[in-house]
Each structure stands twice: as C-alpha cells, then as structure tokens.
Amino acid sequence: MVLTMKDAKVRLYVEQALGTGQSVALSRDQAHYLFGVMRLGLGAPVALFNGTDGEWQAEVIEVGKRKGVMVCRNQSAAQQNPPDLWLLFAPIKKARTDFIVEKATEMGAARIYPVATDFTNAERIRRDRLQAHAIEAAEQCGGTFVPPVDDLTPLTRLLDTWPEDRRLMFCDEALVGETQNLPEYDGPWAILIGPEGGFSDTERTRLAKLRSATPVALGPRILRADTAAVAAITMWQMQMGDWR
Numbered sequence: 413m414v415l416t417m418k419d420a421k422v423r424l425y426v427e428q429a430l431g432t433g434q435s436v437a438l439s440r441d442q443a444h445y446l447f448g449v450m451r452l453g454l455g456a457p458v459a460l461f462n463g464t465d466g467e468w469q470a471e472v473i474e475v476g477k478r479k480g481v482m483v484c485r486n487q488s489a490a491q492q493n494p495p496d497l498w499l500l501f502a503p504i505k506k507a508r509t510d511f512i513v514e515k516a517t518e519m520g521a522a523r524i525y526p527v528a529t530d531f532t533n534a535e536r537i538r539r540d541r542l543q544a545h546a547i548e549a550a551e552q553c554g555g556t557f558v559p560p561v562d563d564l565t566p567l568t569r570l571l572d573t574w575p576e577d578r579r580l581m582f583c584d585e586a587l588v589g590e591t592q593n594l595p596e597y598d599g600p601w602a603i604l605i606g607p608e609g610g611f612s613d614t615e616r617t618r619l620a621k622l623r624s625a626t627p628v629a630l631g632p633r634i635l636r637a638d639t640a641a642v643a644a645i646t647m648w649q650m651q652m653g654d655w656r
Contacts, residue, residue: 420459494520496600502607503534517549531609587629
C-alpha cells in the first residue's frame with residue numbers, strides 16, 4: 413500500500429527511527445491525540461517525522477485507549493535542515509516567550525537559547541514546555557527539523573565561551589533609525605534579542621568588545637522583543653539564509 417502526502421491529515425513528531433517497514437509505538441498522549449481527539453482509526457494515514465529522517469507516511473495498525481502502533485510505508489519528504497543559526501533571546505511574558513519559540517522554529521532557527529540578561533524579567537523557564545511548543549510548531553508548519561531549546565543560561569556565561577567562528581547579530585535598540593549591513597559570512601551565525609528593558613551598559617560594552625559581534629538596528633522604530641525576534645530572523649534569512 414502506498415500512501416501519499418495528501419492522504420495524511422495529521423503530522424506527528426516521534427523519537428523513534430523512521431524507515432520503510434519500521435513500526436512506531438505511540439505514547440499514551442500520542443494515542444489519546446490520534447484516536448481520542450482526531451478520531452483516527454485502523455488504516456488511517458499519519459505523517460511522521462523525527463528531526464533527522466525526513467517525513468514518512470505511516471499507517472495505523474493498532475488502536476488502543478492508551479497505546480497504538482503505526483508502520484512506516486514510504487518517505488514523503490527528504491530531511492530539510494535549517495541554516496546554522498542560533499536565536500538568543502531574553503524570556504519575557506509566558507505567552508510572548510511561547511510565540512518567540514514557535515516563530516523561530518517556523519522561520520528556520522537551528523537552536524534556541526533563552527538567556528538571562530541584567531534586565532531580564534523572567535527568572536526561570538520551563539524548558540520542556542518550550543520544547544513542546546517547538547515540536548508543535550514543526551508539526552503545524554510542515555518542517556522536518558525541530559530546534560533544541562536550551563535551559564536558561566546567563567548571557568555573560570555564554571559570551572565567556574563564545575565560539576570564534578560564530579558571528580553574532582546583536583540587535584541593539586540604541587541604534588534605532590540607523591542603517592547597518594551584515595558582513596558577508598558563510599559560517600555559523602547567531603541572533604541576540606534583548607529584554608524589554610534593553611541591554612545594560614555593562615552588557616553593551618562587553619558585546620562591543622566581542623570581535624564576532626555586529627550591532628544592528630531593526631528599522632526606524634523600537635520593536636517589542638517578540639516582534640524583534642521575527643524581524644531579526646527575517647532580515648538574516650533574506651541576507652544570509654535559505655530564503656535567498
């Protein structure tokens with residue numbers, strides 16, 4: 413039996429390896445979603461991806477209230493990885509932090525780094541919850557890659573061990589209205605978005621001394637942190653990424 417991509421109404425992220433004839437056991441939550449929420453039954457097609465093996469069309473072969481089994485039939489899309497771009501951002505209010513993670517996943521970030529700055533309002537995050545949002549975003553947007561979401565890390569600690577070959581696009585609200593161009597560089601990049609209160613003088617001085625950092629403005633107006641993340645990724649993707 414050959415299933416096509418249009419047959420599957422549901423995409424699901426799984427952690428198991430995927431390949432022709434590979435069986436995939438569902439977790440309790442996955443079984444509830446497919447059979448209780450989406451009302452799928454035996455023989456239903458589901459698109460599966462695990463972040464490394466592309467997308468596979470699978471068929472439900474076992475249905476239960478708390479479990480289920482699918483089997484992979486054919487690959488419907490090759491693995492598509494994003495550019496080597498990290499997003500560093502200071503967490504803000506819960507819903508807006510969720511938004512940043514979701515949009516960064518959709519727009520092609522390879523890694524998501526919540527960072528604690530001097531003026532960061534949020535003292536902690538639920539990394540597992542943010543990772544779940546990244547997975548859900550990939551399921552919804554048709555992506556085959558899920559960026560890892562790191563634990564909240566102090567910005568100073570991250571800069572202490574910053575890799576010399578990774579350029580840093582430092583989005584500085586103090587430069588609003590100015591025009592800067594990113595240097596041509598085909599290696600790895602990162603974007604840094606500050607908190608609602610902006611960067612401290614100490615942080616700005618530290619970043620100015622980082623040879624790989626390029627300060628940029630995001631247009632003629634100061635943007636909210638969640639809007640700035642979307643604008644910065646868009647700007648980078650258009651100039652350096654896979655939107656060119």
